[in-house]
Amino acid sequence: MEIHPLIDPFALRFDGSIAMTGNLDMGDNNIVNCEQIGVTGDTDLIDLSSGALTINGTVASGTNAVTSGSKFSYKTAAITPTYTGIVEVVADSGNPMPANLEAGVMVDIAYDATDTSPANWVTAGIFIVKPTGTLSGVRGDLSVGLHGGVQATISNNGAGNIASLQGLQFGCQNDANFVGGGAAKTAQSLSTTGARVGSTFGFSGRTISNYADVENYGINVNAKIDGTYNSSLAGLNYGGYFQTTNGEDGGSGSITSYGVHIDACATGNAVDNSWGLYEANGRDNALAGNTRIGGTTAPTYACDVAGDIDCSGTYRTGGTAGHASATFTTVDGKTVTVTKGLITNVV
Secondary structure (H helix, E strand, O other), X not given: OEOOOOOOXXXXXXXXXXXXXXXXXXXXXXXXXXXXXXXXXXXXXXXXXXXXXXXXXXXXXXXXXXXXXXXEEEEOOOOOOOOEOOEEEEOOOOOOOOOOOEOOEEEEOOOOOOOOOOOOOOOOOOOOOOOOOOOOOOOOOOOOOOOOOOOOOOOOOOOOOOOOOXXXXXXXXXXXXXXXXXXXXXXXXXXXXXXOOOOOOOOOOOOOOOOXXXXXXXXXXXXXXXXXXXXXXXXXXXXXXXXXXXOOOOOOOOOOOOOOOOOOOOOEOOEOOOOOOOOOOOOOOOOOOOEEEOOOOOOOOOEEEOOOOOOOOOOEEOOEEOOOOEEEEXXXXXXXXXXXXXXXXXX
């Protein structure tokens, strides 16, 4: 071991081993360009066979500066984001996240989609839970792939404050020109989805039997209101809220916009009942536009029916019921049968 504090850039250098029974205090100096620090003798840079590693500063991979507030950082882009986090992964210098955004875990990744190899699957994070075994006794079991939320205690001072709490937010955007291949739906196709959810109960080749109560939800939403509501303004509670907006610049193409589009519903095999839309509680429903029943052609009237109508009540016009069920004879001798305001037979 050699000590050359005046002529050597290192105050302490040793080529062999050193034994310590206390602590090593480096002050403001660092350990740089070392082969390894360890106690097990393998090739890891830092290897602890037991105990814990305490870091009061930051840990960074690469030479890019760690964002203020972050503790663990991996950056391939020389950019200082305007947000903070416990863990940050930054590989996108062209389109940084918005300013004034704070994140516990932040991932910002850019990749080159021009690769000619098979389709890429790039994700900012993967969360998978794989429970196994057999449940026994009277107990419940809950496995959650991703769990999060906002638990706030926010008050306001009545001066136009706005607080928006969102338990989960996803977005998808393609900021580039996109040229199709010519004919409709050829090789060039672009699909963007804000959030895609899938749920599968069981597996092909498996059997569900005995008193198994199967409930499978693609999305299960409960919008709940608690507390005492004394506001002079009417509150709104949505189990689901959907809207489409148009920011198109005025091109020559044609776009069809759906507020809600329900595609094919399961049928066949053990599926005895299949509903496209089902309202079970007898609540009022309102449709402001024209509605077609029995087809998908654009409707012309407020209620446009393609097919038969079976009415178990009374037909009304302007709220007034038609003639009660009766049979009468016209002046020319014909017998007319009226059922609940509707002429059902003339002989």
